[in-house]
Amino acid sequence: MLQTPATLMLPDKDGHIAHFTINPGTAAPASGGWNRTAFAAAHVVTDPLADCDPWVNVAIDWDRTLAFREHLWSLGFGVAEAMDTAQRGMGLDWPTSLELIRRSQAAASAGGHLIASGAGTDHLIATPGTTIDDVIAAYEEQCEAVEATGSRVILMASRALAAVAESPDDYVRVYERILSGLAKPAILHWLGEMFDPALEGYWGSTDHMEAMKTCLQVIEANAAKIDGIKISLLSAEKEIAMRRRLPDGVLMYTGDDFNYPELIAGDHQGHSHALLGIFDPIAGVAARALSALGAGDREGYGRLLTPTVPLSRHIFCAPTRFYKTGVVFLAYLNGHQDHFTMVGGQESARSTLHLAEIVRLASAAGLFLDPEQAAARARPVFAARGIEG
Numbered sequence: 438m439l440q441t442p443a444t445l446m447l448p449d450k451d452g453h454i455a456h457f458t459i460n461p462g463t464a465a466p467a468s469g470g471w472n473r474t475a476f477a478a479a480h481v482v483t484d485p486l487a488d489c490d491p492w493v494n495v496a497i498d499w500d501r502t503l504a505f506r507e508h509l510w511s512l513g514f515g516v517a518e519a520m521d522t523a524q525r526g527m528g529l530d531w532p533t534s535l536e537l538i539r540r541s542q543a544a545a546s547a548g549g550h551l552i553a554s555g556a557g558t559d560h561l562i563a564t565p566g567t568t569i570d571d572v573i574a575a576y577e578e579q580c581e582a583v584e585a586t587g588s589r590v591i592l593m594a595s596r597a598l599a600a601v602a603e604s605p606d607d608y609v610r611v612y613e614r615i616l617s618g619l620a621k622p623a624i625l626h627w628l629g630e631m632f633d634p635a636l637e638g639y640w641g642s643t644d645h646m647e648a649m650k651t652c653l654q655v656i657e658a659n660a661a662k663i664d665g666i667k668i669s670l671l672s673a674e675k676e677i678a679m680r681r682r683l684p685d686g687v688l689m690y691t692g693d694d695f696n697y698p699e700l701i702a703g704d705h706q707g708h709s710h711a712l713l714g715i716f717d718p719i720a721g722v723a724a725r726a727l728s729a730l731g732a733g734d735r736e737g738y739g740r741l742l743t744p745t746v747p748l749s750r751h752i753f754c755a756p757t758r759f760y761k762t763g764v765v766f767l768a769y770l771n772g773h774q775d776h777f778t779m780v781g782g783q784e785s786a787r788s789t790l791h792l793a794e795i796v797r798l799a800s801a802a803g804l805f806l807d808p809e810q811a812a813a814r815a816r817p818v819f820a821a822r823g824i825e826g
Contacts, residue, residue: 443808445816446824447793454824457796459811462803467512467724470731473701473708475723476515476553476690477716478522479506480764481529481537485778492782495533501774502537503544508773512724514716515551516541517591521632522714524761526596528781531560535582542586553624556583557593563600569607572598576615589664590623591712592616596635605641605651612655622664624690624712627652629670631757645670649679660684667692667712671753673700680707694753694760698742701727702735714760715749718767719804748798751791759786763795766818767804770796770811777818789822 447457482505487496506516518541519525519534529537538554545552558575561567572595583590592615602608616623629645630637640648656663665688668676673696680689691700691709700709716723722741729737752763762783769777777784796815805811 443812445796445812446819447796448790448824449793450790457800459796459805459808460800460803461808462722462806464721464806465725467721467728468732469513469728471513471727472731473727474515474551474688474690474710475513475701475716475727476517476551476712477509477720478517478520478712478714479509480717480761480768481523481780482768482774483776483778483780485776491528491778491780495528495530495780497533497537497780498774499540503540505768505773506541506544507548509717509720510545510548510550512720513727514720514724515553516545517712518542518552518554518588520555520591520593520626520714521628521758522717522761522764524780524783525555525557525593526559526633527758527761528779528783531579534559535579535586538583538588539586542588546587552588553591554583554586554588555591555593555626556580558595558597559593561597563597567597567601569598569601569611572601573611573614576611577618580615580619584620589621590619591626591667592623593626594628594633594636594639596633599636599639602641605654608640608651609655609658613659616655616659616662619662622662624664625652625656625666626692626712627666627668627670628692629668631671631755632669633758645672645675646678649675653679653682656687657684660687663687665690665710669693671695671757676700676709677704680709694749695746697749698726698739698746702730702738714764715745715752717764718752718771718799719745719748719802721806722803744802745804748795748802748804751794751798754791759783762787763791766792766795767799770799770814771805772807772810772814777814789819789824792818 482501556579561575640651667690669692690712726741
């Protein structure tokens with residue numbers, strides 16, 4: 438193969454190393470006119486020169502972090518702030534999360550942009566003595582702090598609640614109490630155990646369909662306080678089943694990073710809106726696809742978004758909780774930050790082969806607007822892992 442500036446050496450699953458040339462993507466802008474609400478859960482950018490221990494301390498590069506949110510807003514997305522994509526619960530602690538929410542909300546207010554922010558109980562570590570009242574107090578503390586910034590709340594799933602709840606009734610009690618105290622309708626977030634093993638059995642059952650009954654009970658009893666629900670179970674069938682049972686006025690926000698094109702497109706019985714981590718790295722292509730869908734061009738929508746699915750399935754493959762590594766890797770390759778350094782040292786959470794496949798799949802999906810830059814940035818990452826060229 439002829440060596441070009443956009444060519445680099447990549448390994449494959451059999452251990453062979455060969456030249457790979459990155460294909461250029463298309464920079465055509467989105468035209469707006471969306472008929473779906475779409476939030477992108479945004480990652481955080483660290484300061485690689487901070488004198489700290491990344492497994493212990495959080496060092497955010499605030500300028501780059503906020504600049505990435507401006508990038509998402511410029512394309513038409515809302516920002517879902519301080520969620521798991523921002524490494525919430527995997528390096529991003531509550532005090533830093535609240536500072537992130539304050540800064541992002543200020544930027545959103547200044548620009549008239551859409552934002553909603555995660556409130557949970559991650560500052561509460563469950564012990565044998567932790568009670569349901571402790572969980573309620575922790576939720577109330579974070580919800581009050583988030584609403585004080587002016588942001589709408591995304592009510593995140595609680596590891597502490599999963600640890601101390603003894604029955605579905607405990608979930609009903611907690612959610613009814615928290616929702617009743619909110620000033621604005623919230624977005625609920627049902628995060629599956631594939632994203633966070635500590636959340637297995639959420640809503641009081643390890644059977645998702647049984648758990649769904651409890652969740653729907655909460656939604657039906659508190660519909661006026663709920664804007665919608667994001668479910669992240671990586672199952673189109675379960676999402677559709679729940680979507681068809683939601684009360685009028687309560688939206689389904691897909692969190693399914695495996696099946697999002699079909700769920701957003703919908704069927705004759707309805708569709709999902711979106712609150713997705715994969716929209717962070719594929720924002721440009723996704724924005725154009727949503728514009729096509731809004732214009733009634735379902736074929737164009739599918740032509741743009743379908744090629745991103747193999748990439749998303751790879752980034753979110755098991756263990757799914759490490760998907761943030763792929764998200765930040767692509768942000769680095771695409772010039773949104775000038776390093777591949779993550780909160781908690783999570784740049785080491787995926788293998789060399791995994792990162793190589795990200796480059797191939799992102800190229801196939803047309804995500805690299807500057808292939809030479811992407812190749813130049815990828816080379817030192819792979820060189821540090823023993824692959825020169």
